[in-house]
Amino acid sequence: MTGTTTTSPVPYYSQWESAALVAEFVAGTRAAVDDPLWQKSGADTAEEYAFWAPRICGVACLRMALDHWGCPVPPSVVLARDLQEAGAYVRDGDDVKGLIYQPFASYVTGRWGLHARVAPELPAADLHREVTSGRLVLVSVHKSVRTPEVDPPTKGGHLVLVVAADAEGVELNNPSGFPGRSQRHARVSWTTLGRFYAGRGVVLGNRKEGAR
Template structure:
């Protein structure tokens, strides 16, 4: 099969490093409309929360050759409860079980939530499923770091060459931390929260 296409959670992948470092804000993104946002305010509210939708979009692009924009995917998921508003109006999500229902009903994808996983188990899991959406700390873009905690961000594992883990990171800050990032299970495990959504 062809390689899994890459999708950044921000409309301008080249702006990622500046956004992460605080040298730019989402309001500086000239391509915000490409996200599928109906207006810039919607992009400003959602762009930092759609790593899971970026993973879904990559899967759909790989399977179908086309996919709805990120914010269109996010809006369609709301009736399933894949994202919820907290009391202070902040967005909470991705919520896994509703997401599984969403992708099953809307896109005929078979998906399941798996918990208490170790990074060492993921290569074998990938032989049963086509894709793994994994919860990691966003600082995985700097794999030599020790993260303050595990989880909080989603990446798409697409392959396990020679027992390594290869993934696309929707919030990578440069090409080598965005597409086809390859690390050992040991390194991945330092960032990994033990929770995944398997998809086929």
């Protein structure tokens, strides 16, 4: 793979409102219900916020893309409700199925006018080409990509946004990354990414680009 991305720095959003506290939320030393910024999420209660925060990595990725391309950025739980209505999240009591790619892509196109393409098979070479062409890609990785020195037990299950790429690797905006380490434009080699990456995702593009 050759070439490099020219994508400008992409704004960062955590799936928790207090991005500086993500390590505590992940470790369980602080409960999401105690997030001091929970009201920014648009949730009606701290409990509603705490339910959604661990589940909305895809929402955080969408908020980054919306901000990057100059669209309004709704609060996180407000977007989660919209995506639930669109069928991208299916809630059954305390269980949530999703993010379901096709209704998510349809929602992004219909509501925001952005290009969105489901890619059930997206090998590294294609991922590189999409990002170096100026698009952003939600990819499914194991959540432990925030600590890439650790070997994951499996691949996939968590969404991050690929915001830059070159011949050596990618840069990730990770909604559950650790502050100062793996949140914003976190550099990961292609070899390392391959240990976490499930080979699928959703390709996003600026509405000015049109469908491809």
